Amino acid sequence: MANTGSSENVPFWFDPKKRSIGAQILALCMVGLLSWYLISNVLHNLEKQSIATGFGFLKKEAAFEIGESLISYSAADTYARALVVGALNTVKVAFIGIVLTIVLGTVIGIARLSKNWLVSRLAGAYIEVMQDIPVLLQLFFWYAVFYESLPAPRLALNPVPGVFLCNRGVMLPVLESHPAHFYILLAFVLGIVFSVYLKRWAKKRRDATGKPFPVFTLSAFMVLGLPIMVWLGFGMPVKMDVPRLSGFNFEGGTTLSPEFMALLMGLVLYTAAFVAEVVRAGIQSVGKGQREAAMSIGLKGGQVLTLVILPQALRVIVPPLTSQMLNLTKNSSLAVAIGYPDFVSVANTTINQTGQSIEGVALIMIVYLFFSLATSAFMNWYNRRVALVER
Amino acid sequence: MPSAILQNHEAEIRPPVTSVGVIGWVKQNLFDGWFNTLLTLVTVYFLYRIGPPLFRWMFMDSVWFGPASECNQNPGACWSIISSNFRFILFGFYPYDQQWRPLLAMLILFGFLYYSRDRRRWTKRLGYAWIIGLSAMGILMRGGILGLSAVESSQWGGLPLTLILSVFGLTAAYPLGIFLALGRRSKMPIIKSLSVVYIELIRGVPLISLLFMGSIIFPLFLPEGITINKILRAQVAIILFTAAYIAEVVRGGLQGIPRGQYEAAESIGLNYYLTMRLVILPQALKIVIPPTVSILISAFKDTSLVVIIALFDLLKTTQSVLSNPEWMGFSKEAYIFIALLYFLGCFSMANYSRKLERELSRD
Numbered sequence: 001m002a003n004t005g006s007s008e009n010v011p012f013w014f015d016p017k018k019r020s021i022g023a024q025i026l027a028l029c030m031v032g033l034l035s036w037y038l039i040s041n042v043l044h045n046l047e048k049q050s051i052a053t054g055f056g057f058l059k060k061e062a063a064f065e066i067g068e069s070l071i072s073y074s075a076a077d078t079y080a081r082a083l084v085v086g087a088l089n090t091v092k093v094a095f096i097g098i099v100l101t102i103v104l105g106t107v108i109g110i111a112r113l114s115k116n117w118l119v120s121r122l123a124g125a126y127i128e129v130m131q132d133i134p135v136l137l138q139l140f141f142w143y144a145v146f147y148e149s150l151p152a153p154r155l156a157l158n159p160v161p162g163v164f165l166c167n168r169g170v171m172l173p174v175l176e177s178h179p180a181h182f183y184i185l186l187a188f189v190l191g192i193v194f195s196v197y198l199k200r201w202a203k204k205r206r207d208a209t210g211k212p213f214p215v216f217t218l219s220a221f222m223v224l225g226l227p228i229m230v231w232l233g234f235g236m237p238v239k240m241d242v243p244r245l246s247g248f249n250f251e252g253g254t255t256l257s258p259e260f261m262a263l264l265m266g267l268v269l270y271t272a273a274f275v276a277e278v279v280r281a282g283i284q285s286v287g288k289g290q291r292e293a294a295m296s297i298g299l300k301g302g303q304v305l306t307l308v309i310l311p312q313a314l315r316v317i318v319p320p321l322t323s324q325m326l327n328l329t330k331n332s333s334l335a336v337a338i339g340y341p342d343f344v345s346v347a348n349t350t351i352n353q354t355g356q357s358i359e360g361v362a363l364i365m366i367v368y369l370f371f372s373l374a375t376s377a378f379m380n381w382y383n384r385r386v387a388l389v390e391r
Numbered sequence: 392m393p394s395a396i397l398q399n400h401e402a403e404i405r406p407p408v409t410s411v412g413v414i415g416w417v418k419q420n421l422f423d424g425w426f427n428t429l430l431t432l433v434t435v436y437f438l439y440r441i442g443p444p445l446f447r448w449m450f451m452d453s454v455w456f457g458p459a460s461e462c463n464q465n466p467g468a469c470w471s472i473i474s475s476n477f478r479f480i481l482f483g484f485y486p487y488d489q490q491w492r493p494l495l496a497m498l499i500l501f502g503f504l505y506y507s508r509d510r511r512r513w514t515k516r517l518g519y520a521w522i523i524g525l526s527a528m529g530i531l532m533r534g535g536i537l538g539l540s541a542v543e544s545s546q547w548g549g550l551p552l553t554l555i556l557s558v559f560g561l562t563a564a565y566p567l568g569i570f571l572a573l574g575r576r577s578k579m580p581i582i583k584s585l586s587v588v589y590i591e592l593i594r595g596v597p598l599i600s601l602l603f604m605g606s607i608i609f610p611l612f613l614p615e616g617i618t619i620n621k622i623l624r625a626q627v628a629i630i631l632f633t634a635a636y637i638a639e640v641v642r643g644g645l646q647g648i649p650r651g652q653y654e655a656a657e658s659i660g661l662n663y664y665l666t667m668r669l670v671i672l673p674q675a676l677k678i679v680i681p682p683t684v685s686i687l688i689s690a691f692k693d694t695s696l697v698v699i700i701a702l703f704d705l706l707k708t709t710q711s712v713l714s715n716p717e718w719m720g721f722s723k724e725a726y727i728f729i730a731l732l733y734f735l736g737c738f739s740m741a742n743y744s745r746k747l748e749r750e751l752s753r754d
Contacts, residue, residue, distance in 0.1 A: 024581040031585065038612045045611045116427045117420035118434050132737035133730045134692040137706060141730070144722030330597040337699050344599060357607040364600045365592075372595035 042358070049355075057354045058083070064349055066341045068257055079350055086346030087367060093263055093342065094329040100268045101328060102321075105275025112280050123276065130273035136334050139266035143338045146258035153249050162242045162253075170256040171243035180234035187226040195219035216302075259340035263332065271328045278324060282317030315386045319379060326375050330368060343367055459717045472721045473728045476712045480725075483548015483703040489540065493551040496528040500554060508743060510750065525562070528555075544622050548703030550732070552622070556694040556704070560629040561687055567630065568637025569676075573667065575638065576645050586638070593635035598696055601628040606700040625697050633690050640682045644675035680751065684744035688737050695733075705729055 012018045046053060058080040065075050070088045073081060111123035130138075147167055151157065156166035162173040175181070195215075202213040231237075243253030256264075286309050294308040335342035344364055351360035409418060421431045452467025455474060462469035473480065482490045503524050507517060532551065535541035547555070574586030593601070605628035610618065648671055656666040676683075698707045709725050712718055718725075 020579045024579045027582055027585065041614050042611045045615065048615065114430070115420070115423060116430050116434075119430055122434065128738065128741075129734065132688075132692075132734045132741065134695040134706075134733055136695045136698065137726060137730055137733065140706070140710075141723065141726045144726060148720050148722055333597040333599050334696070334699075336599065344597070348603070351603075351607065357603075358611070361600055361604050361608055364603070365596045368597055368600065369592070369595040372591075 051355050053356070053359075055359055057350075057356055057359070060354075062350070062353075064353070066346065067339075068260065068341060079354075082346050083343065083350065083363065086341055086343040089340070089346075090329070090332055090335075090342040090344075090367075093260065093267070093332050093335070093340070097264055097267045097271070097328050097332065098325050100264070101271045101275055101325075104268060104272040105324075106279050108272060108276035109279030109283070112276060113283060127273045127276050130270055131277075133270075135266060135270040135331050136337060138270055139262055139334055139338055142265045143258065143262035146262055153245060156245070156250075162240065164243055164245075164250060167258065168249060168255070169258045170261055171250045171253050172256065173240045173242040173253045176237075176239040176241045178234070178237040178239070180231060180237050183230050183234070184227045187230045188223065191219075191223035191226045194222050198222075257340070259335070259338050262338055263335050263340045263342075266334075267328050267331055271324055271331070274324050274327070275321060278317055278320045281320075282313040285316045286312045311386070318382055318386075322375055322379050322382075326372060329371050333364075333368070462721065468724050469721045470724055470728075472712065472718050472725050476718070479549075480705070480708050480712060480729075481549045482551065483708045484546045485548060485551075486540075486542060486546065489534075489542060492531045492534070492539065492542075493547075493549075496531040497551055497554060499524055499528055499531075500558065510747070525558075544620050547622065549708045550705050552703065553691075553694050553705045556622075556626060556629055556697065557687070557691040559626060560633055560694070561690055563630045564633035564637055564690075565683075567634040569641050569672070571634060571638035572641035572645060575642055590635045590638050593632055594639070598628075598632050598693055599699055601632050602696060602700050604628065621700070622702060625700060625702055629690065629694065632693075633686065636686050636689075637683065640679050640686060641675065643682070644677075644679035645671065647678050648675055677751065681744045681748045684740055684747070688740050688744075691736055691740070692733065705732065 013022075059078055061075075062077055062079045062082040063075050064082070066073055066082060066085050068089065069085045070092060071081075071085060073085045108123050108126060111119050112127065114120045114123070146169070150165055150167045153164075153166045153168055156164040156171075158164055164171040195218075198219060199215050202215045206212060241252050243250040243255070245251075290308055290312065291304060294304040299307060332342055333344040336345040336348055339345070347360045347364050351357045354360075406415075409415060422428045448467050452465060453470055454462050454465050454467065455470045457471050458475070459469075459471070462471060478487070478490060482493055485493055503521060506512065507521075530536065531539070532547060532555070533542060533544070571586050571590055574582050575590060577583050577586070602625060605624040606621065609624050609627075613619065652670055652674065653666065656670040661669065694704060695706045697704050698710070701707070703711070706729060709729050713722050713725055
């Protein structure tokens with residue numbers, strides 16, 4: 001016990017263990033004191049300005065309209081419902097944005113690696129330009145394009161039959177609802193469930209006997225074929241609800257507002273540039289030897305891609321890709337600048353009306369923290385799943 | 392003469408004209424196989440459809456210096472929205488006859504940045520010079536001494552404000568970020584968890600929520616009677632935000648230093664502070680220079696968000712020109728100009744970062 005003996009001799013401020021405990025207590029005290037000071041100031045100020053505290057305001061009537069909503073909402077509803085509408089709008093733009101970004105980003109990333117000089121250079125220029133312009137500026141730009149450059153509904157552009165572009169937004173035709181839709185969806189889900197089980201069974205059989213099974217062909221047939229068969233069985237309902245001009249605006253179909261379109265375009269075009277870089281790096285990270293080795297053991301083109309190249313490239317691509325998706329979600333909060341009623345925008349209106357800024361900002365932070373934590377939980381799960389298992 | 396023979400031989404088997412020179416290059420890079428050929432043709436067609444009309448709009452039919460009335464009669468771009476409001480867009484509400492001061496401050500900043508581009512010039516003296524330079528810029532902007540008239544910070548705006556927010560934001564966030572990174576790597580559980588909570592909290596929320604916090608909540612935090620001006624509050628929010636991102640970058644650098652370095656430093660009797668200052672940080676910070684520059688780039692871009700809390704940065708001055716009825720409807724031209732300024736700034740930083748990366752990988 002020479003060690004403890006010597007530590008009794010040195011003064012406590014030279015003993016690393018005691019010193020670290022002291023430092024931690026000091027740090028905790030400082031943080032505690034600072035928060036106590038700030039909180040007492042806040043309470044004093046709130047009392048002075050007679051601002052209510054707590055989340056009681058959520059149950060009060062919101063008394064403001066929201067331009068677009070996925071669920072039914074009117075000004076007579078509560079603040080809580082208004083905030084849910086905002087959160088759903090955020091989810092809507094983030095979800096559609098993420099899907100489009102991945103598609104566009106992958107295309108540009110592959111184009112960047114193309115052997116075609118022209119295509120590769122164009123993709124490079126796109127990536128460079130889009131990354132170097134603030135996303136907020138891009139949002140303003142697209143918003144201005146919608147409001148200033150597109151014509152009034154009467155002179156709306158009609159690029160594809162049924163689709164109209166004007167300064168009120170984009171009008172799209174929708175399928176008229178029909179009882180068959182439910183069964184088609186059911187068939188689709190059944191097809192997916194069936195393919196999952198089929199894949200498991202085929203893998204088990206291959207591991208046991210070595211015999212391959214055409215999983216992909218059969219799954220594709222089930223996932224696509226079943227719904228089509230149901231559709232044929234119902235007599236091929238194809239009635240579309242096409243938007244038509246009536247008076248000063250369009251009726252029928254569905255309308256995507258200029259705010260939504262500007263936000264979506266800005267976010268997708270900006271984030272796709274970053275995703276393209278991620279995809280390019282991922283594809284380049286798989287060595288040429290991998291493809292050659294896979295081909296030399298007799299795998300076919302599709303198998304080389306799905307069994308050898310993609311699993312390795314995805315391991316590199318997915319983590320930065322998720323963080324880009326998270327960036328897109330966080331950047332969707334810039335909607336407040338162009339008036340799309342996302343969560344931040346609704347919360348901002350709530351703050352202005354109730355004066356309860358602390359609760360409002362806290363709600364914004366909690367909602368985005370929830371998105372972030374959910375994403376990082378997914379990331380950790382994925383990383384564990386695909387991590388290199390070494391001896 | 393062997394060389395003569397070789398030359399003769401070479402002349403005999405020279406490759407066909409279609410595989411070398413311009414034709415060979417075109418064939419190999421643009422028309423290699425049916426798919427590539429199709430791709431090239433489609434791309435060229437789209438460029439042909441988009442390029443010439445765009446060029447005509449931007450340069451041929453455009454108005455460069457005329458009044459707004461002239462723009463309305465012209466089909467092309469109206470660049471005179473920039474030329475007529477140039478000084479307001481660049482300097483905002485800064486007193487008109489004093490605008491040489493922010494201009495001089497910006498020139499000093501650009502001069503310093505240009506001089507510091509070479510890593511061999513990064514000495515202690517340059518560091519002191521930077522401190523003097525930044526203070527000189529502050530004095531130039533603020534005034535009040537040396538016979539300069541005082542200019543309230545509420546009158547600051549335009550490009551100088553954007554630059555101040557990003558330069559001061561990064562200078563202050565850098566040391567804070569290093570502390571947070573060291574805290575996150577610390578063996579003391581309380582310090583470590585405080586740092587982790589701070590970093591993850593900040594990185595999980597959008598910058599705009601912090602800016603809201605700075606502009607609406609921060610005044611409530613202060614004791615009665617004390618107010619802090621709006622620019623400083625936004626600046627603090629940007630600093631707190633950037634610091635969390637720098638902390639993660641620096642942590643990456645710290646993780647890249649092999650254990651042996653820590654042990655070697657300990658074995659020659661250095662304490663924690665000296666180990667970090669003399670051995671670990673110099674190496675770690677050098678590794679992370681390129682990612683730090685990308686943080687600088689995004690901080691520069693992110694300063695545009697102060698528009699939302701109504702600070703008159705470059706974007707806001709442009710928007711207030713656009714809200715003038717005379718110039719309404721020329722947003723695209725104005726935004727393209729601002730985008731060009733941001734692009735030049737970010738592109739030169741990105742290029743510089745690539746150059747540094749090449750240099751660092753060599754030594």
